[in-house]
Amino acid sequence: xxxxDIVIVGGGGAGLYAAMEAMKTNPALNIAxxxxxxxxxxxxxxxxxxxxxxxxxxxxxxxxxxxxxDTIKGSDYLADQDAVDVLCSEAPKIIRExxxxxxxxxxxxxxxxxxxxxxxxxRPRCCYCADKTGHTILQTLYEQCLRKGxxxxxxxxxxxxxxxxxxxxxxxxxxxxxxxxxxxPAKTVIFATxxxxxxxxxxxxxxxxxxxxxxxxxxxAGIPMKDMEFVQFHPTGLRKSGLLVTEGARGExxxxxxxxxxxxxxxxxxxxxxxxxxxxxxxxxETEILEGRGFDSPAGKYIHLDLRHLGADLIKSRLPQxxxxxxxxxxxxxxxxxxxxxxxxxxxxxxxxxxNFGRTVMDGVYAAGECACxxxxxxxxxxxxxxxxxxxxxxxxxxxxxxxxGKFEPGSISEEELRExxxxxxxxxxxxxxxxxxxxxxxxxxxxxxxxxxxxRESSLLHKGIQDIAELKERFKKVRVFxxxxxxxxxxxxxxxxxxxxxxxxxxxxxxxxxxxxxxSHTRIDFPxxxxxxxxxxxxxxxxxxxxxxxxxPVTMGRYELQERTY
Amino acid sequence: xTEIIDQHQEGKRDVTFxxxxxxxxxxxxxxxxxxxxxxxxxxxxxxxxxxxxxxVDATLSFRAFCQAGICGSCGMRVNGISKLACTSQVWDELxxxxxxxxxxxxxxxxxxxxxxxxxxxxxxxxxxxxxxxWIDSTMPLADMGKKEFLISEEEFQQYDKATDCILxxxxxxxxxxxxxxxxxxxxAVLLKSYRMNVDSRDGIHDLRLAELVxxxxxxxxxxxxxxxxxxxxxxxxxxxxxxxxEDALExxxxxxTSGAKHAEAFMEDIEKKGKLVEATLPIRTNGVVWTLRxxxxxxxxxxxxxxxxxxxxxxxxxxxIKIFRAMFREMTEHVKQDHLKSHKK
Numbered sequence: 030x031x032x033x034d035i036v037i038v039g040g041g042g043a044g045l046y047a048a049m050e051a052m053k054t055n056p057a058l059n060i061a062x063x064x065x066x067x068x069x070x071x072x073x074x075x076x077x078x079x080x081x082x083x084x085x086x087x088x089x090x091x092x093x094x095x096x097x098x099d100t101i102k103g104s105d106y107l108a109d110q111d112a113v114d115v116l117c118s119e120a121p122k123i124i125r126e127x128x129x130x131x132x133x134x135x136x137x138x139x140x141x142x143x144x145x146x147x148x149x150x151x152r153p154r155c156c157y158c159a160d161k162t163g164h165t166i167l168q169t170l171y172e173q174c175l176r177k178g179x180x181x182x183x184x185x186x187x188x189x190x191x192x193x194x195x196x197x198x199x200x201x202x203x204x205x206x207x208x209x210x211x212x213x214p215a216k217t218v219i220f221a222t223x224x225x226x227x228x229x230x231x232x233x234x235x236x237x238x239x240x241x242x243x244x245x246x247x248x249x250a251g252i253p254m255k256d257m258e259f260v261q262f263h264p265t266g267l268r269k270s271g272l273l274v275t276e277g278a279r280g281e282x283x284x285x286x287x288x289x290x291x292x293x294x295x296x297x298x299x300x301x302x303x304x305x306x307x308x309x310x311x312x313x314x315e316t317e318i319l320e321g322r323g324f325d326s327p328a329g330k331y332i333h334l335d336l337r338h339l340g341a342d343l344i345k346s347r348l349p350q351x352x353x354x355x356x357x358x359x360x361x362x363x364x365x366x367x368x369x370x371x372x373x374x375x376x377x378x379x380x381x382x383x384x385n386f387g388r389t390v391m392d393g394v395y396a397a398g399e400c401a402c403x404x405x406x407x408x409x410x411x412x413x414x415x416x417x418x419x420x421x422x423x424x425x426x427x428x429x430x431x432x433x434x435g436k437f438e439p440g441s442i443s444e445e446e447l448r449e450x451x452x453x454x455x456x457x458x459x460x461x462x463x464x465x466x467x468x469x470x471x472x473x474x475x476x477x478x479x480x481x482x483x484x485x486r487e488s489s490l491l492h493k494g495i496q497d498i499a500e501l502k503e504r505f506k507k508v509r510v511f512x513x514x515x516x517x518x519x520x521x522x523x524x525x526x527x528x529x530x531x532x533x534x535x536x537x538x539x540x541x542x543x544x545x546x547x548x549x550s551h552t553r554i555d556f557p558x559x560x561x562x563x564x565x566x567x568x569x570x571x572x573x574x575x576x577x578x579x580x581x582x583p584v585t586m587g588r589y590e591l592q593e594r595t596y
Numbered sequence: 597x598t599e600i601i602d603q604h605q606e607g608k609r610d611v612t613f614x615x616x617x618x619x620x621x622x623x624x625x626x627x628x629x630x631x632x633x634x635x636x637x638x639x640x641x642x643x644x645x646x647x648x649x650x651x652v653d654a655t656l657s658f659r660a661f662c663q664a665g666i667c668g669s670c671g672m673r674v675n676g677i678s679k680l681a682c683t684s685q686v687w688d689e690l691x692x693x694x695x696x697x698x699x700x701x702x703x704x705x706x707x708x709x710x711x712x713x714x715x716x717x718x719x720x721x722x723x724x725x726x727x728x729x730w731i732d733s734t735m736p737l738a739d740m741g742k743k744e745f746l747i748s749e750e751e752f753q754q755y756d757k758a759t760d761c762i763l764x765x766x767x768x769x770x771x772x773x774x775x776x777x778x779x780x781x782x783x784a785v786l787l788k789s790y791r792m793n794v795d796s797r798d799g800i801h802d803l804r805l806a807e808l809v810x811x812x813x814x815x816x817x818x819x820x821x822x823x824x825x826x827x828x829x830x831x832x833x834x835x836x837x838x839x840x841x842e843d844a845l846e847x848x849x850x851x852x853t854s855g856a857k858h859a860e861a862f863m864e865d866i867e868k869k870g871k872l873v874e875a876t877l878p879i880r881t882n883g884v885v886w887t888l889r890x891x892x893x894x895x896x897x898x899x900x901x902x903x904x905x906x907x908x909x910x911x912x913x914x915x916x917i918k919i920f921r922a923m924f925r926e927m928t929e930h931v932k933q934d935h936l937k938s939h940k941k
Contacts, residue, residue: 066659067717069763070667126741131731131797133752133759140746158759164666165759172730175721183718206710236662269638272664327636357665357683360638468650511654514621517711520654 032439034058035430036200036215038187038243040068042163042419043398044221045170047427048179054431061213062174063185063202065238065522069171072223072236073419076163077275078147079155080416082120086137087144091152093117098589100414103149104407105549105559105594107256107567109585112385112403116414119421124156127420132169134158147412148276148307149596155413160275160350163416185211186522187242188450190218190250191442196392197250198440201450205522208515210451212442217393217430220247220381221423224399226260228530228537229374230475231329232483234266234273238526243400245529247381248536252389253571253580255402257533258540259378261410261550262484264310266373268331270358274370278334278351279303281343285314286333286367287322293332306596308409308550311372315484318371326369333367372484376415378406378550379540382569382582387426393437397426404567407584408549457510457524464509467524470501474527474534477501482538487554491542498534505531536570539577543568561591611635611686613644615656616702617712626709629653630698635686641701642670642681645713658713665828668764672713673702678766680828704769706778720765723781727807729788734799745797758791758836760829767823767833779812783823783833786814790836793843805844814840815855857881867924870914874905 035051037044040062048062062068085091096117101108128134128142135143135158147155158165174181184205191198191212199214225241226233233239248254265274279285285303287293297313298305305313314332317323323330336344336351341364344352348363355361355368381396383389383403389396398419405418481494505528512520546560547553569580610632618626631648642660649656661669663682670681675692681701689699707715735745767783774780781789789808793801808814814837823833841859844852850860861880865872878887898904914920 066661066667066669067721070661070669072662072667074666074762075662075664122741125744128744129735129740129797130733131792131795133755133795134747136747136749136752138749140748141744159756161666161760164762168759169731172724175725176728176730176732183721206716236664236667238661270643270663354664357685358638358640360685360687466650512657514619514655514711516619516621517657517714519657519659520649 031059032199032214032216032441033061034215034434035060035217035219035427036213037062037219037221037427038200038246039071039221039223039398039400040064040066040171040181040183041071041221041223041398042073042167042170042416043400043423043426044068044071044219045167045174045179046420046423047219047221047397047430048174049170049177050424050427051431052177052179054428055434058431058434061180061182061215063182063187063200063213065184065186065205065242067183068174068181069167071167072239073167073416074164075236076416077160079145079157079162079413080120080124080166080420081147081150081154081411081413082124082156082417083117083152083154084121084124084142084144084156086139086141088152088154091154093120095151096120096154099150100405100411101407101589102592102594103409103411103414104405105409106561106565106589106591107407107548107584108405109385109403110588111585112405114588115385115425116405116417116421119424120417123417123420123424127166127169130169130173132158133165149411150413166416166420186525187222187246188525190246190394191440191446192250192391193440196437197394199442201442201447203454205517208518210447210454212447214440214442215393216434216437216439217395219387219426219430220244220394220396220400221398221419221426222400224377224380225530225533225537226374226377228474228534229260229271229478229483230471231269231271232266232371232373232475232479233271234263234373234375240526240530241377241400241533242526242529243396244381245532247389247394247396248532248570248572250391250394251572252391252394253382253569254533254536255379255382255567255569255582256404256408256540257377257379257536257570258544258568259406259408259550260374260537261376261378262308262311262372263375264307264314264372265334265370266375267355267358268326268369268371269328271373272354272358273373273375274334274351274354274368276307278336278348278368281336281347282339284335284338285310286335287317288324288332289322291322293317293322308552311484312552314370314372319485323371324369329371331369331371334370335367336363337365337367374479374483376410378402378404378408378410379537385425386429387422388429393433395426395430397422401426402567408551454521454525457508457521458513459509463507465504465507467508467527470505470508471523471527471530474498474501474530478534478537482534482541485552485554486541488542491538494538495535495542498531498538502531502535532572536577539579540568540570543579559594565591608634608636609687609690610697611644611690612698613648614698614700615645615648615712617656618709619655619711620709629656637687639686640682641674641684641686641689641699644686645681645701657711666762668762671704671764671766671769671828673700673704673769675700676702678704678769678826680764680766683828704765706768706771706774707765715765717765719778720763720768720782720784723785724788727781727785727789728800728804729785729792731792731795731798732800733797735797747796751794751796754794755791757831758787760831761787761791762829764828766826766828770822770826772820772822773816773818777812777816780816781808781813783837786817786840787831787833787836790840793840802847805840805847808840809844809848809852809856811853813853814844815853854882867921868913869911870917870920871911873908873911875907
């Protein structure tokens with residue numbers, strides 16, 4: 030295959046924006062987007078809330094500076110302040126650009142883009158399209174990529190980077206439709222594969238495919254991961270699926286009830302009750318369950334989100350989506366019964382270590398979006414900043430790669446390298462005596478992570494988690510692929526995804542053990558306070574000889590000094 | 597509180613999933629496999645398929661991603677109806693089985709089969725491209741990102757519902773035209789075309805419309821409403837198709853296709869006489885040459901059998917034509933209004 034100038038891995042918001050921007054920067058470039066799903070299926074579509082930008086359409090006194098401060102404070106001062114500057118300064122421009130090319134934003138009375146208040150933001154600056162913001166942004170970007178004739182390789186599963194010395198020569202991927210392993214020699218590769226929170230499996234709100242493929246590939250190629258221990262939990266996930274019940278349910282007056290029939294939030298946040306900050310409510314629910322005041326079921330322990338007292342009319346008119354979801358995914362009508370819920374992992378702050386231009390430490394390799402860690406979210410991401418992140422840094426990565434592609438020689442991938450990748454797959458498909466089922470391992474991984482590397486962390490728990498992950502990795506060697514066909518072998522794909530999750534899980538657990546403090550989403554029972562002296566820094570994890578080797582990196586300051594984070 | 601706990605004691609029911617299987621590498625033709633599992637209340641069809649894949653048969657192949665009804669990956673036919681597996685409750689489906697206790701699961705129709713429940717979505721993407729399913733912005737490149745278009749709530753309402761579409765292809769699978777003609781534009785692409793055409797930011801309305809009125813385009817729809825009935829997001833797709841047709845007649849006149857001309861001639865007769873002038877309908881729809889070439893033999897036969905329709909001058913206006921005309925005009929106005937309303941939430 031003719032070498033590409035840029036190969037983009039991932040067709041969500043970050044990948045598509047990167048493709049568009051790269052084409053704009055240099056139309057002569059040969060660009061390909063690889064995606065394991067049709068791009069319009071990407072998880073960007075699941076973001077409901079919106080994207081922050083200080084347009085000042087709603088609050089006339091809003092400013093980029095206020096957005097910067099809110100983001101830094103929200104990150105518990107772990108975000109790099111120059112990166113946050115880029116994020117917030119670019120925000121108004123990028124939201125308008127999306128508007129210009131067709132995103133159907135909801136509108137204010139004066140016909141400008143509508144904005145609404147969001148958690149942790151000092152002004153109403155979250156731009157939205159009803160409750161389908163991510164979906165409409167993704168559609169717009171996909172439409173524009175089709176318009177510009179972006180070359181898509183849909184349903185290709187990325188396997189490995191081809192690395193030669195200090196630089197990449199391209200990507201090796203499997204065509205799901207044929208099962209063929211193909212080489213994508215390229216001057217530059219941009220990873221935009223989304224988050225890794227699905228490693229918590231049934232305790233995650235993420236799509237089944239958010240398995241951190243890009244991160245795992247980069248990690249195995251020796252590129253460091255950053256701040257992997259920071260995983261954000263949402264308080265109200267559905268018990269069976271982990272799917273999100275939005276904050277609106279509590280906003281309208283829903284109660285959280287334990288098995289003794291008690292509105293337990295009174296013990297944790299007497300004034301705000303159910304409307305306390307996300308991390309506090311998550312910790313409270315988890316405490317109830319851990320102390321035996323949760324309900325029990327085959328699908329795990331849970332507590333109740335009770336909406337019945339709100340009445341059928343209000344539920345039908347104001348919370349129709351929530352009602353539909355509990356009917357669809359729990360078989361429970363909230364008008365008649367409480368909804369079974371528990372906290373769910375839904376965003377990964379950590380990811381591939383990049384600079385403000387999307388560059389990784391490896392020449393010709395870039396990353397953007399949830400799969401990267403610039404870092405703009407630090408220890409805790411604010412609502413409305415994730416869509417913004419993928420747009421701003423997707424575009425920047427696309428631009429940088431387009432500018433720099435000329436610097437690198439065209440790569441070539443040898444037949445032997447391809448054969449190695451094929452061989453690795455083949456060994457999994459060989460029948461052997463004793464074997465493991467990937468489904469069981471996947472569930473066990475989710476369980477041990479939720480239990481030992483979850484909301485509450487503690488030295489002995491983390492040691493147990495690390496040990497469990499090591500054992501699961503050992504057992505994974507015996508996992509067998511039963512489907513022997515070449516065509517659309519989803520069995521094989523899921524096994525490879527599990528491998529990616531196992532590799533990354535180790536970095537999450539190791540990072541969580543190393544960080545002896547509590548900051549943002551990371552709560553250590555044995556180190557309950559933020560320790561700026563020792564831990565105001567990023568953690569790194571680099572794969573050396575099959576082990577995650579910890580490292581660190583300073584936080585870029587320059588705008589706001591450290592303060593206590595109170596709301 | 598024991599009451600509540602008891603409510604959550606979940607009942608279980610045995611369910612057989614009769615699943616369409618086809619692996620092009622080994623199977624010469626498709627067949628069905630039966631999988632019987634015990635399904636608790638609240639479990640979805642997709643979770644059942646996941647369970648079967650993990651515990652019973654790892655070779656069973658289907659697409660699934662978000663599992664929450666927003667990505668559109670798991671479109672398939674459950675008990676004969678195209679829908680999302682992830683939002684379909686097993687216990688609800690049990691009430692719809694043709695054979696008690698057996699839920700049939702098949703791939704979407706009208707798209708090329710790949711394996712088991714997986715079909716090829718490329719034809720749909722190709723059509724989105726052919727019909728320019730994107731906004732070609734009128735904002736000058738130099739101003740991009742610098743200012744907003746001002747869009748009224750009224751305009752937003754016109755495409756609010758249409759932008760709910762997740763391209764799950766349930767409508768594609770249910771469409772009766774597509775089953776006969778794979779080249780037909782397809783409901784989802786018509787919906788998206790409509791959404792672009794009513795957007796004031798777009799600059800290629802006429803170009804898109806010119807493509808839509810060609811063969812296999814908007815005039816081929818037969819109003820069967822299957823697309824709208826099966827839409828997983830309850831989008832009024834038929835209204836969008838009507839709107840494109842009205843738009844085409846309004847901005848291009850009845851010159852495009854026989855479909856457009858036929859509709860125009862039909863309406864003209866009804867308004868003028870309250871009934872059809874059948875003798876000239878084919879000429880007005882397809883032109884003299886076509887009519888002579890295609891219908892002359894039939895006309896001869898009709899003359900022989902004395903079944904020719906009366907010549908135009910002999911077609912008298914129907915009784916009460918004046919009242920009818922007033923009603924006709926009122927209805928036309930209503931249709932216009934309804935159409936505007938149906939695209940508002």
